[in-house]
Amino acid sequence: MLDDNNLRMKKFLLIKRKGQWFSPNSDKPFSGVASCNGFTYRYTLDGRKVLLSKPRPNPQRVVKNLWLFENPQRRGFVNGLYYPFVTANGNTDIGAGIDMSKQTAAFRKEAQRGLTPQRMNQELNKRVNEHLRKVDTALRRYTNYPDTVSPQIKEGLADLRYQVGSLGGYPKLLQSVTKGDLNGIRRESRVMFKNKKGQMQFDKRRYDARNSNYFYYRQGGMISPLMESIMPNTYKESRSEQMKREQTRRAAQKLQQKVNALKSGTNVKNNIFASLAKSNSLLR
Numbered sequence: 001m002l003d004d005n006n007l008r009m010k011k012f013l014l015i016k017r018k019g020q021w022f023s024p025n026s027d028k029p030f031s032g033v034a035s036c037n038g039f040t041y042r043y044t045l046d047g048r049k050v051l052l053s054k055p056r057p058n059p060q061r062v063v064k065n066l067w068l069f070e071n072p073q074r075r076g077f078v079n080g081l082y083y084p085f086v087t088a089n090g091n092t093d094i095g096a097g098i099d100m101s102k103q104t105a106a107f108r109k110e111a112q113r114g115l116t117p118q119r120m121n122q123e124l125n126k127r128v129n130e131h132l133r134k135v136d137t138a139l140r141r142y143t144n145y146p147d148t149v150s151p152q153i154k155e156g157l158a159d160l161r162y163q164v165g166s167l168g169g170y171p172k173l174l175q176s177v178t179k180g181d182l183n184g185i186r187r188e189s190r191v192m193f194k195n196k197k198g199q200m201q202f203d204k205r206r207y208d209a210r211n212s213n214y215f216y217y218r219q220g221g222m223i224s225p226l227m228e229s230i231m232p233n234t235y236k237e238s239r240s241e242q243m244k245r246e247q248t249r250r251a252a253q254k255l256q257q258k259v260n261a262l263k264s265g266t267n268v269k270n271n272i273f274a275s276l277a278k279s280n281s282l283l284r
Contacts, residue, residue: 019047033145040145057151059128062158063096066124069159069209070097081114089196095120097162098127131158138167143178153177153185156214160189163206185215 014021020029021043031045033052042050067074076085076094084094092100094111103111115123135157139146157177161167167174176184189210195201 014043016047020045021047021049035145038147040148052145053147054149055151057132057154057158059125059132059158062128062132062155062162063121063124065159065209065213066096066128066162069206071095078114081116082111082120083114084111089193096124098123128158128162131161134161135167138174139177142174149177150217152214152216156185156189156210159210159214160191163203164191180217182215182217186211189215 013024023030029045031043033042039053042052076083082095084092084100087093135154136146173188176188190207191203192200193203
C-alpha cells in the first residue's frame with residue numbers, strides 16, 4: 001500500500017521531500033492534477049494533496065425519480081404484477097418507461113407474464129447502473145477525470161440517457177459538464193419528441209424535473225466543481241437544506257418587521273400620552 005509520502009502515478013512516482021512533491025528524476029516541485037489508486041487529487045506547491053473525486057452517484061435515487069417522471073400512477077400494475085400498457089404517445093411500456101419495442105424477445109416474453117415489484121426494480125437498477133457506466137464513458141471523451149463530476153450531475157445525465165438512449169448527440173452538454181457550466185448544462189439538456197400530431201415538441205416537464213432534481217451544485221448557484229471539492233465542508237448543504245434555511249431566514253425577517261411595527265406603534269402611543277400630559281400640566 002502506498003502512503004501520502006510515496007504515491008505511484010500512471011508513469012512516475014511522486015515523493016514528498018521537505019513538504020513538497022517531487023518526481024524522482026526532477027528537482028522541480030510538482031504541482032497539478034493527477035490520479036492515484038482510483039482517486040483524483042490536486043497537488044500543490046505547499047505540499048497539500050486535495051481530493052477532487054466526488055462521491056459516487058446514487059442509482060436508487062435515479063430509479064425512484066424514474067417512477068415519478070415516467071409512471072407516477074403505476075399504470076400496468078394489476079393484482080400485484082406489472083404488465084405492459086399503452087402510453088399517451090401510443091408506445092407500449094412496462095413499469096417506469098421501459099419501451100417494449102426495444103426489448104429482447106426473452107424480456108418481452110417475461111413481461112407478458114407480469115413482473116413483481118421486486119423484479120421490476122431489479123431490472124430498473126440494472127439499467128440505471130449501466131447508464132451511469134455509459135455516462136462515465138461519454139465524459140472520458142472530454143476529461144481525463146470523470147470522477148470529479150458531482151454525483152447529482154451524473155445522475156441527471158443517466159436520466160437523460162435513459163430517456164433518449166445515448167449522449168452521442170449532446171457534445172455541448174458534456175463539454176458544459178466538464179467545465180462546471182451550470183447554465184450550459186441546463187441549456188444543452190433540452191429534449192425534443194414527436195407528439196401525436198407528428199410535430200416536434202419540447203419536453204418541458206421532464207426538463208424542469210431534471211433541473212430541479214439533478215442539475216445544480218450544492219449551494220444552488222454557480223459554484224465551481226473545483227471549489228466544491230477543495231472546501232467540501234463549506235458546500236455540504238443540499239439545495240433543499242439551503243431552501244429551508246432561506247425560508248427560515250425570511251420568516252424570521254417578517255416576524256422582526258412585525259415586532260418593529262408594533263414597537264413603532266407603541267412609541268407613537270407613548271408620544272401622544274406624553275403630549276397630553278404636557279398639555280394638562282400647562283392648564284394647571
